[in-house]
Amino acid sequence: MTQRWLPAWLAAYDRSKAAQDLVAGIVVTILLVPQSLAYAMLAGLPPHVGMYASILPLVVYAVLGSSMTLSVGPVAVASLMTASAVAPLAAAGSSEYVFLSMLLALLGGVVLLLLGLLRMGFVANLLSHPVISGFVTGSAVLIALGQLKPLLGIPAKGETALELLASLLSRATELHIPTAVLGLSSVLALWASRRFLATGLRRAGLGAKSAEILAKLAPMAVVLLAIAAVVTLGLDMRAGVAVVGAIPAGLPTLSFTLPTQGQLQQLAVPAVMIALIGFVESVSVAQSLAIKRGERINPDAELRGLGAANLASAMSGGFPVTGGFARSVVNFAAGARTPLAGVIAAGFMGVVLLGLTGLFERLPLAVLAATIVVAVIGLVDLATLRHAWQYDRADAVAWLVTAMGVLGLGVEAGVGLGVAMSIGTFLWRASRPHIAVVGRIGESEHFRNERRFTVTTYPELLLMRIDESLFFANMQSVLQRIEEEIEKRGDVQHLVLDLSSVSHIDLTAVEALQRLQADLRERGIELHLAEVRGPVMDRIAQTDLPRKLAHEPFLNLHEAAGVLAPAASPQPPSLRLKPSTARSNA
């Protein structure tokens, strides 16, 4: 209790964890150096911005976040979204471009912090899994297509997937051969190491875990080999291979410039999108890792941790950051026990920035592009599309529309489409509620759908069960169905609505029920309610509907049938299910 201001993991820290966190920190640093350079390039930023975004944010997240293993820093999708937001507003590489990217991190950080303080972690649930999967897959393909430019040295242009493809194809002859050779052989090396290295190392006698960790360090090896090739062969000077160029040495300084109102307006929407998408991705990575160790993720703490990390990134010359998928998995596999691993990685990144930037100046951009391409290919998730297709076409359509939206219209429109699809699918379903005419099963107290079970019904008594909350978007279709059933039967004197599945009735729907009651009474039919849930009853007690009803709401349909059709003789008892519906009730 004397250490309340310390994060829980730090207060309970002991030596046994230190060695594991140190190893994980080193492993993550080795992965983080090429990634930070690559994602800065992807975002259209100078390389040192990526390194700046990989120091202070990690420390801040370690203090405020709730995941023990999440690796915060630049990630592919947020970098793509940064480029897509800033490119129309400033020239690539200009100081205004850098400033606007920082501003994105600042605004996103403020939004996440506010949501965290308001305990609104549930916003992570505003996107369905198929939509997230479709979005990430579309983004991955778009990123990979965009990286073909530096990878092959083709001066192509274009925002959308189609534009990029067309431009790449039409200018394919301008391919720069030394660049393409370096790029493609890097892709090959990275892909092979990813695919075969761990197995190979295991066969060579290494432990499974060490083999896996070592294999993950392949990107750094490829980077160092490529630098060696450039230096020895002079590929940049003599063959015109594009390289990273000078990286200013030294740590970032804290600074803050006030943006103009115009800049704030232009970046507000993309900043919120980058922050929220990053948050959703990050929480799902953190949760899947936490489950494996029986740890817990607190979404509100994640909002605060990622929000503060983005503020820290903005103030130390970085750009939007979040928890990365591949890097967190490596951190976890390398044995990270606490966020101290991240702090250690940040320390090593500082060391690199202080003394080793010169090493990366002659790193070919094609190799960075290769790193990105191989990383994002792992994000392509067709399995979810397949599952969705089998399980529910509407979810598959949501996946496809979102992915196509990202590819054809860009990332922001893709997110918008995805959210619209998520919500639209849900509303569409809720607006076509399942409604069953029910009857008594044999002599039991149970009532079931007359279409699926052999049940007793009563000519003067219409029993209907509505399987959805009643609200503005579905009340019309409910009324229409009731009307159809009444007309079909002709003889109805009592309509009983079983509201056992209705957990809410909004004002529009309760007004419609009041009109229905008055309308039916004029036609000599009484409306009754049964199995009204407590919260619904509390609500409709505020209206005059209960007073207008001929009988107070029935506890259940058994009671309703007993009161309203006492003379009706049940059919011979039979709990026989109709074919193909065994074990299900509807």
Place this chain on the structure above:
Amino acid sequence: MTQRWLPAWLAAYDRSKAAQDLVAGIVVTILLVPQSLAYAMLAGLPPHVGMYASILPLVVYAVLGSSMTLSVGPVAVASLMTASAVAPLAAAGSSEYVFLSMLLALLGGVVLLLLGLLRMGFVANLLSHPVISGFVTGSAVLIALGQLKPLLGIPAKGETALELLASLLSRATELHIPTAVLGLSSVLALWASRRFLATGLRRAGLGAKSAEILAKLAPMAVVLLAIAAVVTLGLDMRAGVAVVGAIPAGLPTLSFTLPTQGQLQQLAVPAVMIALIGFVESVSVAQSLAIKRGERINPDAELRGLGAANLASAMSGGFPVTGGFARSVVNFAAGARTPLAGVIAAGFMGVVLLGLTGLFERLPLAVLAATIVVAVIGLVDLATLRHAWQYDRADAVAWLVTAMGVLGLGVEAGVGLGVAMSIGTFLWRASRPHIAVVGRIGESEHFRNERRFTVTTYPELLLMRIDESLFFANMQSVLQRIEEEIEKRGDVQHLVLDLSSVSHIDLTAVEALQRLQADLRERGIELHLAEVRGPVMDRIAQTDLPRKLAHEPFLNLHEAAGVLAPAASPQPPSLRLKPSTARSNA
């Protein structure tokens, strides 16, 4: 069958209806003349555009629509929305302004026709009643504020309610006294006739219906009196009272000019909004009138009828039209039996345009403004806000946000906010589902919420009922609640989820259930399902969830308890309800 191409009402037409339709047609014409001039002014258009919009659209709707009594033509809210959409793009009164207004009708008409051909009449249900009421109320206040300018002759400016108010107050001293006298006395006369005339005429011996109809003709009387005053006193020439001015005589000619792509892009969104809002208002008016006579409204036919009416308006020099509330009520009250009443009104409007336009040239704008103000005050609907406040605060908030949005940000932002509020409220509710831990009531087969009923529960058996469909936005909170209950009880070996209220499980939720099952089994707890609805069972049979379960889904909780807790001894039978929840089940 030989007359299939005729509307049903025309095929079945007989003389007895003709006299009633003729009277209604005349009455509507007398109301329509000042309204068409006034709403054209409200939309920022020359007066004859309003008259053009009151001829061909009525005829087309008569053929294609489904309401017997709806009066189609210019209405207040659509006129305000037209002004708000076109004013930023063209100078008021310019030929481009007129063209863009026609374009709004054209685009809206195409959208409605398409929706009608696709049988998507259900879009009328995308707005909840509180949101529509808040929107109409906010628009009415905004319209009334805007009309204070011509009413008082104050040269005020402003888009939003606040700007208008500030401008009106700051320039109040520039008030034009003769205009203000004319305007305010017209308002007084119209208000008094609305309030007292029908009663007065009844007391004077007229039948209730004739009195009501005669009272509705007061606007025309005020108009004619005002013209007489202007002509005799020369108020326009000598005192500078603004009047309608020259109205070109003659019928509109059919014409069509191709718009540019830029114009289409700028007007697409407002056109869709005007068309949909108009459709929603119109259908609700048509339905409330149809119910009174046992007639039926077909929303798809309404889409086609209003869509074609807007196309007709666009091609004959008009602007967006829809079914008007006040005018339809008058048409109904005047005895209209079929849409022929509308055709007759269109004919009389043609006569006015051919020979009587000169009469209205010296009509003061202040009187038109008075007509509008008195008409829209009737649209203010605080009753719905009051009901919503009593019934459900969320609905009241939706009303207030929509109305404030219209007043503070304008009509389009208001609609957007309203739709967002409608959907947001629904999603927010669905994302916090009601979940009950249930137990057996006495020795019955019924299971109820342990918080509301005295029930028997079993320590090793946790029975939970989820009162909402499972989907991406609420699965997290369901999992969290399950976890809390398991932790609270400690001893749980079986968790049974009663899915009787679950009518759909989306992919995100079914994946979460699969993870829950695996996770619980690792901890020694078996997951079971009960009361799975037929459509839900059909769906989850596509996944491996049913095969992974230790027992097939139970028909109901009674069966589940019998199998999983056979030895458990029930508590003494008691169907006693806990206080305050009598007659409700939860």
